[in-house]
Amino acid sequence: MITLAHISDVHLSPMPDVALRDLMGKRFTGFLNWKLKRHDELNSETLSSLVEHLKQQHADFTAVTGDMTNLALPTEIARAGAWLEALGDSERVCVAPGNHDAYVPGALEEAQRLWGPYMTGETLDHTAFPFVRRVGELAIVSCSSAVPTRPFLAIGRFDEAQAERLAKVLKLLGDADYFRTVLIHHPPNPELQHPSFGLKGHKLFRQVIAEHGAELILHGHTHRSSIHSIGGPKHEVPVIGVAAASAAQGGTLDDPARYNLFRIEKTGTGWACTMREYGYQRLGSEIVMRLQMRIY
Template sequence: MTTLAHISDIHLAPLPHISFKDLLGKRLTGFLNWKIMRRDTLSGEGLKALVDHMRDQNPDFTAVTGDLTNLALKAEVIRAGEWLKTVGPAQTVCVCPGNHDAYVPGALERAQHEWGPYLQGDSAHGSAFPFVRRLDDTAIISCSSAVPTRPFLATGRFDQEQAARLAKILTETGEAGLFRVVMIHHPPNPELQHPSFGLKGHKLFRRIIAEHGAELILHGHTHRSSIHSISGLEHEVPVIGVAAASAAQGSGLDDPARYNLFRIEKNGNGWTCTMREYGYQRLGTDIVMRLQMRIY
C-alpha cells in the first residue's frame, strides 16, 4: 500500500523586503494585489500546524502542486527551498510548479536551481517536464503548466511537446501496471477554465489522458477543495483539487487550509484508492478530517 499526501498553493508569507527595482513589470500588480486582497487571506498562520499534522500521518510520498511563492522574488524562492525540507527529503517529496513560481521570465529556472531534486525525476528525452517518480506500484508524474504571463493574468500552458512526453510516460507506466498519478498546477477539467486564469491546452491535456489513461490527477490553483473527472482510456479519471495550504479561516475568497491523503493499494487486477481530506473548518482552530471517500 502507498500513502500519498497532496498539498498545494503554499504562498509563503510574509513577503520579504522589496525594493523599487523588484516592482518593475508584473510584480507591481502582484504586490498591490497582495497588499489589498491577499495579505490577510493568505497569511499562512496555520501552515506549520497543517504540515505537522500531515507529517504525523506518515505518508510515503508528498505531492506539492505549486505556488510556493507569491512574486517569485529570489528571497522567496530560497525560502521555499528551505520550507520543502520541512515537508520531507527530496526522495519522498516532489513539486510541480505553479504560475506564481514562474511569475516573471527566469523565475522558474531559479526555482529549478534552488529546489533541485524536489523538481526532478526520470523524464522523457532529458526534458525537465514531465518527470516521473516511482514508489512501489505507484508512479507520480509531475507536469508543468507554469509560464510567465502579462499583468492580471494567471493562466497556464500545456503544449504539444510536453503532451508528447506525457503520452510516452503514461504508456510506459501503464504497461508496467502502475497506478499513475499526474500532477499539474492548473486544473485541466472544462468546469474550471477561465480566460484570465485557466489552462491553455486543457483540451490537449484531456486528449492525452483519454488516449493513454491515468488513475488520478491532482491540481491546485483554485484555492478550493474540488472533485471532478475527465475521460480516460478505460474509465473516468478523478481530478482532485485541494484548498490553499496557506489560506486563513474566515476568508470569503478561499476554502480554509487543507491537505488530502490517498491510500492506494493493488486489488487483483484493479486498485483500491481512498481519499481523506484534512484541514481547518471556517470556525474553530482544530485540524479535522472533513471528508472520506472511496475513489476506486
C-alpha cells in the same frame, strides 16, 4: 498499501522586504494585490499547523502542486527551498510548479536551480517535464503548466511537446501496471477554465488522458477543494483539487487550508484508493478529517 499526501498553493508569507527596483512590470500589480487582499487571507501560522498535522500521517510520498512563492522574488524562491527541506527529504517529496513560481521570465529556471532534486525525476530525455517518481506500485508524473504571463493573468500552458512526452510516459507506466498519478498546477477539466486564469492546452491534456489513461490527477490553483473527472480509455479519471495550504479561516476568497491523503493498494487486477481530506472548517479552531471517500 502506499499513502500519498497532496498539498498545494503554499504562498509562503510574510512577504519579504521588497525594493522599488523589484516591482517592475507584473510584480508591481502582484505586490498591490498582496497588500490590499492577500496578506490577511494567506498566512504562515495556518500553513505551519497544517504541515505539522500532515507530517503526523507519515505519508510515503508528498506531492506539492505549486505556487510556493507569491512574486517569485529571489528571496522567496530561496525561502521556498528551505521550506521544502523542512517538509521532507527530496526522495519523498516533489513539486509541480505553479504560475506564481514562474511569475516573471527567469523565475522558474531559478526555482529549478534552487529546488533541484524536488523538481527532478526520471525523464524521457533532457527535458525537465514531465518527470516521474516511483514509490512501489505508485508512479507520480509531474507536469508543468507554469509560464510567465502579463499583469492580471494567471493562465497556465500545456503544449504539444509536453503532451507528446506525457503520452509516452503514461503508456510505459500503464503497460507496467503502475497507479499513475499526474500532477499539474492548473486544473485540466473544462468546468474550471477561464480566459484569465485557466489552462491553455486543457483540451490537449484531456486528449492524452483519453487515449492513454491515468488513475488520478491532482491540481491546485483554484484555492478550492474540488472533485471532478475527465474521460479515460477505460474509465473516468478523478481530477481532485485541494484548497490553498496557507488559506486562513474567515477568508472571503478561498476555502480554509486543507490537504488530501490517499491510501492506494493493489487488489487483484484492480486498485483500491481511498481519499481523506484534512483541514480547517469555516468554524472551529481544529484541523479535522472533513471527508472520506472511496475513489476505486
